[in-house]
Amino acid sequence: MEIPYTVKARPDTGLVNAKLGVWLFLASEVMLFGALFSSYILLRIGSVEWPHHVLDVPLATINTAVLISSSITMVMSWASLMEKNFGKYRRFMGATILLGLVFLIIKYFEYTHHFAAGEIPSKSTFFAIYFTMTGLHGLHVIGGMIVNSYFWGPGSKMWKTQPERFTNRIEVAGLYWHFVDLVWIFLFPVLYLL
């Protein structure tokens, strides 16, 4: 017996295995970041003073735009596969990976700037939670880029043998990528603006 529903959806659930799997994974991720956001609220409520306007809002705004654009290119790469246009897929997926890289480079400049100013996790609880949350988010971006690079490069061989399954994989990778984007959409106002 082969494992069923890897390509075709199970009729009564309407899902392929991987898609249900990634949604469950995202549910656990919500709990992970949810716990961190809750910790943030608790620490902030309990604090005597909370620093304001110490982070670089313009850079973070650019980064927000970069990540949102990468989500769009991610959808486009999946849509290209639905149109059976593999070349277009490679271009959009490549753009997604590059935009992820741009995000990390901007983040790198932000971090080094803070380090140079002595604003490190041991300085205050604010910087501690800032570095923890953005750092963990950064790790998620790197993880997503590794997955996307695999599907851009060696993993894309599957397109020739099992195009439908490969398209599903890109959809699933996309769901994860949008989630990473979404976490940033929450991080940006919570850490930079409020």
Add this chain to the structure above:
Amino acid sequence: MEGNHDHEHHLGFWRKYVFSQDHKVIGIQYGFTSLLFLLFGFTLMMVMRWQLAYPGQPIPIIGSWLGDDRAPQGIMLPEFYNQLGAMHGTIMVFLGIVPLAVGAFGNYVMPLQIGAPDMAFPKLNMMSYWVYFLGGVTMLSSFVMPGGAANSGWTSYPPLSDIATTGQTVWLCGMVFLITSSLLGSINFIVTIVQLRAKGLTFMRLPFFVWAQFVTSFLLLLAFPPLEAAGVLQLMDRLAGSSFFLPSGLVVTGQPLNVSGGGSPLLWQHLFWFLAHPEVYVLILPAMGIVAEIIANNTRKPLWGYKSMVYAAIFLGFMSFIVWAHHMFMTGMGTIISTFFQTTTMIISIPSVIILTALLISLWGGSIRFTTPMLFALAFLPMFGIGGLTGLPLGLSATDIPLHDTYYVIGHFHYVVAPGTIFALFAGIYHWFPKLTGRKMNEVLGRIHFFGSFVCMNAIFMPMFIVGLAGVSRRLWDGGAQYAHAQPVLHWNAFMSMGAWTLGLFQLPFIFNLFWSIWKGKKVEENHWQATTLEWATPTPPPHGNFLTVPEVYRPPYEYSVPGQKRDFIPQNQPMEA
């Protein structure tokens, strides 16, 4: 099918037995690893019990091996006692029971019971095991760190844990591995149960064991990430010098601590117990699942109130997320919050009682076969009952406050988990052993194991209620010898220790039986227990891909003693007669 057989022959030794993607091999790997960890965690406790019974006297035999930084002249240091305590809890819960109940039983039995060829993501399944293994090795390696293993209790409360020795960092890294393993596993379990059920196997036809694993997986999936977050925060505190859990103005050994402060030790407790209360149900639900299977099979009756049990399990899972702060009545978090959590705690006892009652009523009027698995399953009911009932005073804040720091809590928790869950796990091993090997475990040795363990377990844990009610703290290195109020109950310490060591002796027949029966056990037919569920419809042991023909399910899980039938059981995959 043919394709799979060819495939199987091509696999070399490493791919077939070590880095296997077959859920059955992975289940056995989980089983052996977690049994070894259980034995190791139990050994730590047997060493601790010497110090509790005979404080300040050299430990016989192994005392001289421990080294001067642990036990000079064989006399245990308080620091080493703390390491043993923290590691006993951690190992038993995270490396022993959960991997055995979920990793081993879930992995091996669940796909068979739902008629699936394997887990939905076999590679992920293999990874779960190896990440767990890595986490286990990491945990063990902490014993050789400078300052020894983690010594801040299995709960790792800050600020103590924030300023503890290196072992705590290793503990946190180990936990991150174990959490990752559980997350991967739980995703796999849920997808497998939702997607890979055989045709006709609707949710209300699932064996209760599968339901238990299903709810358990959701608890693991959603409760573990907050502990992961907490682990990351504590790692930041320890490695990057942040102060998430360090309040301002903390003074350590007379010196003010040089940190920014502003953190909250309570935050850790909230994050920790947000996991660790659902974790209690992770420990107990699979055990209930195993016991339900064995009781239905050995009473030759359908489970009484199957549907109520399923709904109770779901409700239990849901409620387990909103009771966590009943572990924190002592922290002074405020009466309003305490009232909320004691209310939810009283509510959550209802579904547990429903399940236990349904299992108890299932015995009524059955022609019970007193096999070894059934003996363990039967013992589970009163043992878990004692554990649950003694928990009620702990769930109410007024009665919890005098009891919380005493041995009463240890007694309560261990009744749930030791003669409760561990008995169910033993029952499961005896019950499914014929499925794994085609042989059954020796009944005489099984009975020696059962009755010995049953008496010893009670000899260890029942006196804890007496000692606890006398007000003896559960964190004392000398078992209370230095306190006047402990003197009248002090003699129980040696009694409990004798119980623990005798319990150790009574595990020897089990260990011998387990290995001896693999090769020399009595050969039995494929459906040895005359069971109805699908795992018995495969060849024994099940081949790669499990079923010879695609199974289809036509009836509920426990069709035992149906009137007018030739046999007293009807397998789930037997078609209805026209």
